[in-house]
Amino acid sequence: MAEQLKMTGIKKAFPGVVALDGVDFRLLPGEIHALMGENGAGKSTLIKVLTGVYDIDGGEIELAGTPVRLAGPLQAQQAGISTVYQEVNLCPNLSVAENIFIGREPRRFGRIQWSEMRRRAQRSLARLDLDIDVSAQLDSYSLAIQQMVAIARAVDLSAKILILDEPTSSLDASEVRQLFTIMRRLRDDGVAILFVSHFLDQVYEIADRMTVLRNGRLIGEYRTEELPQRQLIGKMIGKELEALGEIEEQAREATVPERGTPILEARQLGRTGAIAPFDLTIQAGEVVGLAGLLGSGRTELARLLFGADRPDHGQLLIDGKAEAVKSPREAMAKGIAFSSENRRTEGIVGELTVRENIILALQAERGWMRPIPRRKQDELVDKYIKALQIRPADPERLVRNLSGGNQQKVLLARWLITEPRLLIIDEPTRGIDVGAKAEIQRLVAQLADGGMAVLFVSAELEEVLRLSHKIEVLRDRRLVEELENGDDVDADRIMQTIASGATP
């Protein structure tokens, strides 16, 4: 069968990052093709190239055998490539019919024929088994229906290629089934469908073939039935997790903490669309690791505990008492600190000095009306610069001039200075070199020995294994298993859980 779409050697670089490095990709008519990879692997860049949002730096795109250049969304649409994005990209203030036809309204003498448009919209929705009032405003319908309307628009553009970018992330199970029925029907009509989802089960249910990307490179193209889930995950994550293996093994054995009243206990805590209700206890002096693929709900879970998002399920107990942590401020007041995964955007303030960055959280806790005396500041900052071995050990240096690892330490210092009882660290070691990683890991272990509870979130399984007393495995925004970290637990065991969703 001839390829509907063939991309060869696609290159796309942004300042400082190579997003796509010589990627080949093809789509056959009448197939559902999944594009797989972790966040940052290049999936969205590839899609944006395909939809004409980004121009490519190198490589070729062929549509049904003819080379094309996609200069913009309109050209891509005219070439028969339509996209339905994760966030429904329609206009909520227009009617359903308009959303399907805007830009291509049936007209007579330049005047839009509304009744004709409504009729056609009705017809094109009927193809998707949808019978709704097309003159109603789009945002009066549920997200699922808006999604269908987006697909109807895409299909009505006589799409030969339909790109569905995370279409299921906001749908419930029955809506997903409905969507899949439609996808199969379109596939049987000969449409080539590119499907992106981080729900592995869904990919395995619907995709005929998949292409795996990692770090902007093509890993390979596989038939779904020939690639078991475990192997797929291995390909998505890559071998990198072995690189850290050599670093000292000292950390973990430490004392297993006593089982008193947990510092924090979550009972069926959850938030619709972010993370399914879960149970979790954290003791003083305990390191709890969160493992799972990117997008599996790790950060969402941590944000719930910190009050950055409001739970809509269950309750949170701090020191055995039910508490509503409504905001990060309240969480901080109760001794919970959260070091964010986006240290550049949510953590470090590059234009301030090391000292100012370290003092920030403590000052915020005290309130801006009561500045910390400078002598006290210097004293505290000195202590933490020494303790964390921040280099260069110059408190007045601008933080943006520090290496990633040292920035991370500054961020840690900021939270440690507030003497939290529970420290939540999200991806503290991402993007920093191996040596700095080891230091931060050692630090976490030391803190736990000193009686602090730590919730350690990381994509690197080895790291989680090395540090944690127990490991919570997440998958598809659900906490699927809790493992006591013993000799029988290793990366393979966790990967298996991630892949199969094994129930406890």
Added chain:
Amino acid sequence: MIDVSTPPTPQRNRSILGSRRVYRPNTRHVPVLATLALLIIMYSIGVYNYEGFGDTQVLLNVFVDNAFLLVVAVGMTFVILTGGIDLSVGAVIALTTTVAATLLTAGWPAGVVLPLVLLIGTVMGLGMGAVIHFFKVEPFIATLAGMFLARGLSLLINRNSIPITNDFWTQMAQKRFRFGEGIFISLNVVIALIVVLIAALVLAWTRFGRNVYAIGGNADSALLMGLPVGRTRIAVYTLSGFCASLGGVLYSFYTSSGYSLHGQGLELDAIAAVVIGGVLLTGGSGYVLGTVLGVLVLGLIQTIITFQGDLNSWWTRIVVGILLFVFIVLQRLVTRKAK
């Protein structure tokens, strides 16, 4: 090709998906209806309290005195519907009247001056639109610059008020359409109503009009849907520039003069009229009809204060301010309920 193995099951879908439909009675119309109600209440208060307020001509005079504002506000409606703002319109009026008066005094024929001043405003709008689109400048900043530019230019041309004595201008200014004893409207009103009519048709029935709404609803989506976002945006500011200069021409008919200080703060009146008329400041929702009602509300406040007689004219501003607050809060409530 239709897949026969999975026959359509509309019945089931209606129960799963169709039931999600939340019924809301025309939220989009609520602000316009509120303005209409306010207008009726204000009018009733006027008729009840003041003798002669109920005369038809009093109502028509509201149109006569605010025709230029109506034209400007129509242009502003397009801009605000895309989620933008145009602060330059008052200054463009000043520039238009000054240029027109200066050239007419210099003996230029009206047939040249009229298209020329309209062109000046249009080109200014085009320029600001282009800056906004190509350099990604905030509309607020770009049109603020345009405002200073236009006001500065007109001050440069002449600091004083210039009377217009041109025959054509005088004729236009004195043209009246009479409907009976003492009941009339001026040419300005006719022009303004034609502008309103065209604008309403364009917004409701043309692709350009619908693109304006789409951009106001979600500009990123509009772009991804392949709509000509840049072109539409530039066109909207061009249109507003044209309306401002046409408003300027009407204003010079109305006052028979050109003055660099004409139209001071008029941009704010126009914005107030549009917002009171129920157009969302965030864009994407509202009607030209609402704007008409908004202008009428502003005009009626003035009329009431005139009839009252012992009130300072600054009360107009105070009432407008309060109304603006109320309507913006109303918009918030309506949109929040819609979310």
